[in-house]
Amino acid sequence: MGVKKPLGKGNKSKAQDKETQIIRQCALCETEYDQKGIKTIEKKEGVSLMHCTCKTCHGAVLVLLASTPVGMTSVGMITDLTVKDIKQLKGKDPITEDDVLAFHQFVQQKQPSFLKYISDS
Numbered sequence: 001m002g003v004k005k006p007l008g009k010g011n012k013s014k015a016q017d018k019e020t021q022i023i024r025q026c027a028l029c030e031t032e033y034d035q036k037g038i039k040t041i042e043k044k045e046g047v048s049l050m051h052c053t054c055k056t057c058h059g060a061v062l063v064l065l066a067s068t069p070v071g072m073t074s075v076g077m078i079t080d081l082t083v084k085d086i087k088q089l090k091g092k093d094p095i096t097e098d099d100v101l102a103f104h105q106f107v108q109q110k111q112p113s114f115l116k117y118i119s120d121s
């Protein structure tokens with residue numbers, strides 16, 4: 001059962017596009033993100049943690065994307081951490097459901113306007 005999709009180069013970049021198109025522009029200066037400024041830190045079964053750097057104001061945003069039964073949800077927060085910092089902080093622990101929930105709650109409490117901003121679609 002199931003159709004096994006070939007994991008060619010084309011498919012991989014297509015999947016990346018689908019995720020990064022959710023993150024369209026900088027929350028700080030509204031410049032459209034350069035795809036090169038979006039880095040996937042971790043990806044695991046429907047959950048992606050991404051770091052986006054704005055080419056104009058150099059502001060960095062941490063975005064968590066999760067596939068839920070009702071669709072794709074995204075939460076983000078402005079960060080001063082670099083991709084390297086986050087990888088060091090995270091260590092080897094994979095993203096868990098608790099992390100997703102905690103992150104979501106944090107954003108809702110701290111930056112509700114930003115949450116609203118990026119989930120506009």
Ligand SMILES: [Zn+2]
Pocket residue numbers: 026027028029030031054055056057058059
């Ligand atoms: Zn910006």
